[in-house]
Amino acid sequence: xxxxxxxxxxxxxxxDLQTGIFDPAQKVDSRRLSDLAAVYHDQNAVQxxxxxEDRLVYEIRYxxxxxxxxxxxxxxxxxxxGKIGDEYHMTKGHxxxxxxxxxxxxxxxxxxxxxxxxxxxxxxxxxxxxxxxxHIPPAWAHRVVxxxxxxxxxxxxxxxxxxxxxxxxxxxxxxxxxVEREGRPILxxxxxxxx
Amino acid sequence: xxxxxxxxxxxxxxxDLQTGIFDPAQKVDSRRLSDLAAVYHDQNAVQxxxxxEDRLVYEIRYxxxxxxxxxxxxxxxxxxxGKIGDEYHMTKGHxxxxxxxxxxxxxxxxxxxxxxxxxxxxxxxxxxxxxxxxHIPPAWAHRVVxxxxxxxxxxxxxxxxxxxxxxxxxxxxxxxxxVEREGRPILxxxxxxxx
Numbered sequence: 001x002x003x004x005x006x007x008x009x010x011x012x013x014x015x016d017l018q019t020g021i022f023d024p025a026q027k028v029d030s031r032r033l034s035d036l037a038a039v040y041h042d043q044n045a046v047q048x049x050x051x052x053e054d055r056l057v058y059e060i061r062y063x064x065x066x067x068x069x070x071x072x073x074x075x076x077x078x079x080x081x082g083k084i085g086d087e088y089h090m091t092k093g094h095x096x097x098x099x100x101x102x103x104x105x106x107x108x109x110x111x112x113x114x115x116x117x118x119x120x121x122x123x124x125x126x127x128x129x130x131x132x133x134x135h136i137p138p139a140w141a142h143r144v145v146x147x148x149x150x151x152x153x154x155x156x157x158x159x160x161x162x163x164x165x166x167x168x169x170x171x172x173x174x175x176x177x178x179v180e181r182e183g184r185p186i187l188x189x190x191x192x193x194x195x
Numbered sequence: 196x197x198x199x200x201x202x203x204x205x206x207x208x209x210x211d212l213q214t215g216i217f218d219p220a221q222k223v224d225s226r227r228l229s230d231l232a233a234v235y236h237d238q239n240a241v242q243x244x245x246x247x248e249d250r251l252v253y254e255i256r257y258x259x260x261x262x263x264x265x266x267x268x269x270x271x272x273x274x275x276x277g278k279i280g281d282e283y284h285m286t287k288g289h290x291x292x293x294x295x296x297x298x299x300x301x302x303x304x305x306x307x308x309x310x311x312x313x314x315x316x317x318x319x320x321x322x323x324x325x326x327x328x329x330h331i332p333p334a335w336a337h338r339v340v341x342x343x344x345x346x347x348x349x350x351x352x353x354x355x356x357x358x359x360x361x362x363x364x365x366x367x368x369x370x371x372x373x374v375e376r377e378g379r380p381i382l383x384x385x386x387x388x389x390x
Contacts (some may be wrong), residue, residue, distance in 0.1 A: 010330065010332060011330045015301075067332045102262065102265045130212055132209055134206070135205065135258075137203050137205060155301065
């Protein structure tokens with residue numbers, strides 16, 4: 001978060017429950033395919049799409065509630081429906097920098113999977129639908145995949161000081177990928193780890 | 196939280212978005228009028244209702260996600276519609292024991308007010324409707340009031356170590372009460388503070 005304004009007053013935002021857009025947001029990150037190219041397993045599909053469009057895959061609205069002595073934050077991520085080759089649209093995925101920082105994710109709309117994995121390779125996938133609320137313990141990387149045909153959005157609660165570490169995920173991905181087979185999403189072994 | 200099971204694995208619960216009930220909940224607190232009698236300004240109305248029924252005013256479902264080194268928690272509170280005399284159903288209200296612990300509240304269904312106040316008497320009321328997400332800074336007491344005709348429910352994210360302090364609110368209330376006048380909710384000076 002670049003903009004750490006300190007306020008000790010209550011702050012409210014309004015989340016449009018239909019769209020998943022909240023206002024005011026301190027920051028909006030738009031992640032296009034060019035920002036995410038390395039995370040998809042089918043690099044031919046990535047390049048093919050990039051030749052015609054730099055597709056918007058997801059966006060995150062943030063509000064960090066920084067007070068004199070606390071740093072709780074809100075994030076709402078909207079993942080557009082779609083695939084890159086056979087792999088569904090998904091977030092980049094990250095570990096927290098601090099190893100004592102968990103996060104709560106609340107799926108409000110859409111369907112898909114929350115993938116989680118430790119550095120030691122313990123893996124879990126949670127089938128997500130509206131109403132699923134997941135606690136992601138410290139030291140578990142996390143990624144959300146949209147397997148539906150509408151926007152999937154979820155509300156996240158965390159601390160700004162948690163920090164983000166993307167590199168291990170960009171380099172190796174998760175144990176499994178979520179890909180379409182015969183018109184349905186399945187979890188398959190990550191081809192990049194089999195090479 | 197009595198039951199602090201430590202788990203370092205991801206945990207999910209399913210929130211029924213229609214009812215606000217999530218499962219599994221580690222603990223459910225049901226607050227009846229007899230538990231809350233002291234917080235309403237019209238003690239005659241309290242006693243009158245208690246002679247015929249010990250009305251269920253609200254209930255809270257909790258899940259504390261205790262890991263080896265973190266303690267994030269989820270709570271969902273469902274406030275039934277109704278009034279005690281002219282005062283709308285509301286939560287007991289509390290400060291946090293720790294003065295460095297904020298909380299995020301997300302109103303998913305219903306309408307009403309979130310009341311907040313510091314020990315120094317600074318007061319704020321936020322009109323609540325579905326989609327309003329409020330950050331309650333440390334050191335602000337908080338209470339939710341249901342002024343609608345359906346269940347109001349909200350999702351809370353906090354830390355178990357925050358703790359609760361109820362006494363100052365039970366003794367003095369907030370600066371204002373939310374009461375019905377000519378069929379509509381208004382904020383009025385707290386009669387207990389005028390005595």
